[in-house]
Amino acid sequence: MKNHIMCDGLSLQQAVGEAARCHLCHDAPCSKACPAGTDPATFIRKLRLRNIKGAMRTVKQNNCLAGVCGVVCPTEQLCQKACVAAINDRPIDIGGVQRFLVEHAWDIAFNPIERMEKKSGNVAVIGSGPAGIACAVEIAASGYDVTIFDSMEKPGGVLRYGVPSFRLSSEFLDRELEVLDFLGIKLNSGKTIPEGGAEELLKSGFNAIFFAPGTWKPVDLDIPGISLDNVTNARDFLAKNRTDERDSLIRLVKGKNVAVYGGGSVAMDVATSASKLGASKVYVIYRRSLKEMPASKHDFEMALASNVIFKPMSIVQELIGQNGKLVGLKGCETDWKNPDDRTSDNLVKVDGTDFQLKIDLFVSALGYKPEPLSGNVCTKLEFDQKGLIKVKEDGVSTANPAIFAGGDIVRGPALVVEAVADGKNAGRKIIEYLSGRAK
Template sequence: MVQNYQTEAPGLTLSTAMQEAARCLLCEDAPCSKACPAHTDPARFIRSLRFRNVKGAAEVIRENNALGAVCARVCPTERYCELACPRGQIDQPIRIGDLQRYITDMETKLGMEILKPGKDTGKRVAIIGAGPAGLQAATTLRQQGIGVTIFEAQAKAGGYLTYGIPEYRLPQVIIDHEVDRIVKLCVDLRCGVRVGQDVSWDHLKAIYDAILVTVGCQAAKELQQLANNVCTESAISFLARVKSGQLTAADLPSEVLVIGGGDVAMDVATTLKRLGVPHVTDVAYEEFSEFRASKTELAGTRQTGVTLIDGYKPVAAHQNRVTFRHRKMAAELTITADKIIYAVGQKMDLTGLVVDLQHNERILGAAKYHTADPRVFAAGDIVPGDQTVVFAVQKGKEAATEICRILLGGNEND
């Protein structure tokens, strides 16, 4: 059944949220909280919810995660907090993501204003990139009284949240609410400004005490077999055009081939079906047992009727025809489609930025997000670690904490 691209699945009601919270075992050691990369602390917010203290639950989420409503929708909880939930050994893990969504939805509905800026310190930091890491870093810095200006090349903030994740998974209104909360902390958000083109690197270094680069991996990796092929498009380009309204159902052909086995590939394939494309086939290098896509994303893609073929890699292509060879068996298949969309990973694009991240990539984690320049830091997908929203939040928070330590003084272990 074709579902509308705009339609988000319904969330929990008060009754179902309380029933789910009541299933929590209230573990003393809280393994779910220990497993959350952003330290959103599910154990605490579930306890608050069980006492119907929704405001207290929302405060727990926001004190740790400025993008709590976003993560509630897109975090692969099955890999983190829900995987660690002991309730899963009895029947099913607590639906932590759904509970977090209920709480943050109520936060918005009731007009709660939880985030507050700290006392002004006179220090100023420039953040390049308004994706998840940059937005979380801005929040953490403002809570410590450090002035923040975010420079974003795109017309809107959010990075891949705004220009990549489909509307049915993450409505734009949710992203806008999250950004508004952060801007209200007196964050100076400047969209449509490209550092290195509209504002110089030297200018930033002259007026800011530190610079944090959080530009993300916004460029698509390409397959050599599909180079210069007019029938192909990257997943990044396709999802951005759909999300911004530049590409509609009327523009799409009846047969589309998707190449890739991660969450982005599943987003592309599911989006195509939701827009009404009758024949969508996804071919992945990975076999199902090693798929990089989350179980939720994979199940959703299957539910829409996408044909999934695993274990094949592309070996040749000519216009709209691609030949694949199985990784382990002596088998080949050739697929002809009106359009080919590849989702085989992303890479960084540091055009215009005078910062040597490649040289320092190996040590960034150990060096607490420093680069070779003592006043320049880096966080988000451009540093080692999982490329998920929740990890971007973690990296942004940790990088901001390190900047606070440097600018305001304090123990290295703080």
């Protein structure tokens, strides 16, 4: 639970205690399990030998968002899943140790990031989510000029406007983003790059572009009543919860019944947030069973601990309104046509299981897809059927040699650490591109 809730991190003693439990495996499966190439085997060994600054360098020089990843990464599916200590005991709390090293560096005012001598080259990064930040830092640390453009007022993408603050606080994120100032990265916030905007940026003097706008359009839900008042989506709900619109959200939720539709981690974030905002009852309605629910175990447990009521094997068929305002929903239970096939396509409605719930707010949390605008920001890009950008084998180069892309706009909704991996990868490719251009 620890690495998923913005509680206090590990103390020095606890972090060293975790390091002391490490088996120091020769082949270090934990290090192979991180998409962003974080090397727990090395930083844990250094911490164990009390080379704390060395451990901090290992962590931060690899991943400028190492603290954030220590907090939000589903480590049980990544590095900690591979941890050999789990065979006879619990895995090493790798996320916790990583977070400790980052916070300890703040406490002792130690900055492990270095900037190389200035070079000629100017890069635009579109999107300040984890992919954009990781790319900008990689390039700026190499000495090039970088400007980040983002539609929102503050940087961070989903980290600031999606992940609830009880999991990742704005203060923690702001501390980690101090690296932008340190490296002289310019931030042009509140600036949406419009149709054809990437080409304009290239014409205006930028030598290369990293495009990382994420996937922010909620998946549509086509049922009667969807346009009633007090029907919203996870993106808007979670963003309001992290902006000055929070008070109006509290008024909408406090003492009311809320239904959340979906079974992913985002649905759990909405449900837990609604409960923390004082909802009377919070339902999570999910079409398959709890076993198939895609939410991480931690996020599910967090919702359970917040008294969220789960209605698995159920679908919503209609939202009921009175004078244009939501007052309830109609749903029914589902079952498998073929019990061995647990995919959504194999679900059928069960006759005679219709139910109604009295609700005041409905939040659809069925996932995200790319904004239609993404397709037009740069020309000469290729898209797949879902609207995601097609990249070459290296994972970030596009059909336009000066434009690179990564994060959710390439992978579809994924993980913070995968966005960081793409940002770093793109950063390196852009540096290669810039040095080739200089010859």
